[in-house]
Amino acid sequence: MQAVIIAGGEGTRLRPLTSTTPKPLLPVANRPMIARVVDLLVANGIDDIIVTVAYLGSAIRTYLGDGTDWGARIRYLQEESPLGTAGAVRNARHLLEDTFIVLSGDVVTTVDLEAARRFHHERGASATMVLTTVPDPTEFGVVATEDSGAVTRLIEKPSWGEVFTDTVNTGVYILEPSVLDRIPANRAVDFSEEVFPQILDDRGALFGYVADGYWADVGTFSGFHQTHHDVLDGRAGIAPSGFELAPGVYVGDRSTIDPSALLEAPCIVGNDVRIGPGSRLGPYTVVGHGVRVGSDVHLDGTIVFDHAWIADGARLGRAIVGRGVDIRRRVNVHDGAVLADGVLVGRDAVVRADIRVYPGKTVDPLATVANSIVWESGASRTVFGPLGISGLANVDINPEMATRIAMALASQLPPNGAVLAARDTSRAARIIKRAMMVGFNAVGLDVWDLEATTTPVLRHAVAATDAVAGVRVALDADDPQALTIELLGAEGADLVATERRKVERALEREEFRRVSASEIGDLVMVSHATDRWKAAVTALLDIERIRERAFKLVLDYSYGVVASSLPQAIASFHADVLATHAYPSTARLIRLRLEEQIAELGRLVRGAKADLGAIVNAGGERLLLTDARGRVVPIAGIATILAEHLVATGKVRRLVASAAVASSVADTARALGIEFAWCGLSRADLAAAVADAPGTLAIGHSGLVFYSGCASSSDAAVTLGLILEALATTGTDLAHVIDRTPAETTVAEAVPVPYAVLGATMRGLRTFAEEQGPVELVATDGLRAQFQDRFWLLSPDPQEPVVTVIVGAADPEVAKDDLAVLRTAVAARRDEATQGRKGSNSNGSLPPSTSARG
Secondary structure, three states, rough: OOHHHHHHOOOOHOHHHHHHHOOHOOOEEOHHHHHHHHHHHHOHHHHHHHHEEOOOOHHHHHHHHOHHOOEEEEEEOOOOOOOOHHHHHHOOHHHHOEEEEEEEEEEEEEOOOOHHHHHHHHHHHOOOEEEEEOOOOHOOOEEEEEEOOOOEEEEEEEOOHHHOOOEEEEEEEOOOOHHHHHHOOOOOOOOOHHHHHHHHHHHOEEEEEEEEEEEEEOOOOHHHHHHHHHHHHHOOOOOOOOOOEEEEEEEOOOOOOOOOOOOOOOOEEEOEEOOOOEEEOOOOOEEEEEEEEOOOEOOOOEEEEEEEEOOOOOOOOOOEEOOOEOOOOOOEOOOEEEEOOOOOOOOOOOEOOOOEEEEOEEEEOOOOOOOEOOOOOOOOOOOOOOOOOOEEEOOOEOHHHHHHHHHHHHOOOOOOOEEEEEEEEOOOHHHHHHHHHHHHHOOEEOOOOOOOOOOOHHHHHHHOOOEEEEEEEEEOEEEEEEEEEEEEEOOOOOOHHHHHHHHHHHHHOOOOOOHHHOOOEEEEEEOOOHHHHHHHHOOOOOOHHHHHHOOOEEEEOOHHHHHHOHHHHHHHHHEEEEEEEEOOOHHHHHHHHHHHHHHHHHHHHHHHHEEEEEOOOOOOOOOEEEEOOOOOOOHHHHHHHHHHHHHHHHOOOEEEEEOOOHHHHHHHHHHHOEEEEEEEEHHHHHHHHHHHOEEEEEOOOOOOEEEEHHOOOOOOOHHHHHHHHHHHHHHHOHHHHHHHOOOOOEEEEEEOOHHHHHHHHHHHHHHHOOOOOOOEEOOOOOOEEEOOEEEEEEOOOOOOOOOEEEEEEEEEEHHHHHHHHHHHHHHHHHHHHHOOOOOOOOOOOOHHHHHHOO
């Protein structure tokens, strides 16, 4: 017997899942419905199968192929326009030789087809409808039969007043080819609405066979969930795939589940899945193949399709998560929500119950989605962040993306040039750097490979050679699952804003230069770059004065690649050094916690009776210092000692600080009689401030220090050397620096503000700040408001729809209170802008105890 599978429907009731995937390919218990239909046919000895396709038909053709994987022969018929169930089958008339069976490709059933075929032949029927009983027949076609099975009455989707039985049409039919002669050509015709009523009126041989076994029409989201419940409860007669780890808990091949994760029966985990520590999969949760579940994730009855990413701390209820969906940290998705294929949900976002998010859309970080997202663009505001291009390793920053980034940058550079490439010691950075090297070569540039080295070494190598650019890939300091790609210009500095925009535009439009095979770039290994960097560092310092002081140091290398280069420079100081975490190790670096590093460094400094301690970040750019008692030196203190020393030696005439640095740096500049200016928060802003004016020292709030002697780079080796030089010159120590640096507590918080109202919100916040009393306003990376004894910084994020609120004050309680007030003020101005009306200042006004002083 032959079979015809009808697979041309659009599945509109299951939008947005069916916006990019034909309904028959939607998975039930991790296997597409049409695959289960083919399984059923082959199990019943039917291996000659014809599939009618229309909507997204190529996807079905690609999945099923010619049927070899099932041991069957599969052929296809394409509908150029919708022809209904009967019209689609009529198109196969020339392929059907004898009795055949018709099924929908989007049902889940275990009915005995062989028993239905025997019934059909025993009755001598022209058409046999396979029937089943359901509690609510109003969504189906009800069918009345005599004891012999002869059909006596048909009503399609009756009202409750028309219901005369609970026996309904399953859409499975056994037919003789002669039935097709009743079907008109070239128009839409349906079996249940036209063909079968006509046979019944003509007193033809129309029978109904009430089948045993399971049958479900998966036409709605509630039905989709219910079918999964039936499978997991054993009512469907379908055995879930995978190893039964515990009663009702099925786990697929090559999946890894942390011992602390909890899987509650019944649930299914597909192949190649990873589930992190502390995560919980509640009853009726189904996780598809290749899914990554982070730590402390809760899935309660969630259906997750293949290759989704669910980051740490996410909470998902009875929702459906489409293929390749990317859910970031601490996202909350409520019951009934549907996230279609390729959706990105930003960190800390909330998706309310029953919301539909269509394919490829983006939910902004910290957003609360109360309305379905159908048309909104999912485009990112900018590719570049404060330190470069960042994203989850092998998710956002994958080899394909890395190659495209390299081609976008290289297309802006002259052909036949060379790019210097470096990375940290992680495997993730290694594969991304290699992908970028391919991209550079493909656009006609050579790549000079430095392999694993620090950012300062790379910057120096770019500036000291004929290289036209540089790139370094490394783990993100704030997220061990993420990578940052740093792109450098010909002088070793970060790309300026105009250069970044050109790269973004080329990346978006895929405007990549193409070269012939003979013009493809080459790959060259580079040696001695660290030696040349060391010589440049020591040339900037008064090495003899440092050696005279005979410092005793404790250095923490943070398990970074900096442990391979910085000791070479430190050796020139002739200092007595106790080193910790002093070898590159990605696994150990990921587990490091700064608070624990500081505490351990303090103990070692005190125990060794050292002059000072320092924590150097893995990339070799940032430095955190402690005095001999283990106290952390504030950024303002580092600015003071460096500025005083460099001004005294005539090397610095201008001090610049990022807008988030303590207010006392401005006082330091005034006391020294030099020019002072605030600048933006990014590394590029600091580097530009130094490059624009010789004799400039720039201090970043994150520990970055830029100095005119090495304008393109913040180098921990240079910073440490200059501080030791200053201490040796003055004969003082860091304890004295800390004691005379005014105390200032800094607190920060991100408040969500949609891009559409960001400008209006910032305008309202400027007015609000002016109303609080005497204030000095500086517009840089947002708005910095300097009061007599504290400052506010309101800074829009370049990549996320949030405003970062930073408050600095001598009194920690004042800083905490001001932060709460500003949080309320930002939300109030945002809401006013959203509503399109002017608001009063009643929301967000400072209480009397924290009103602006002076």
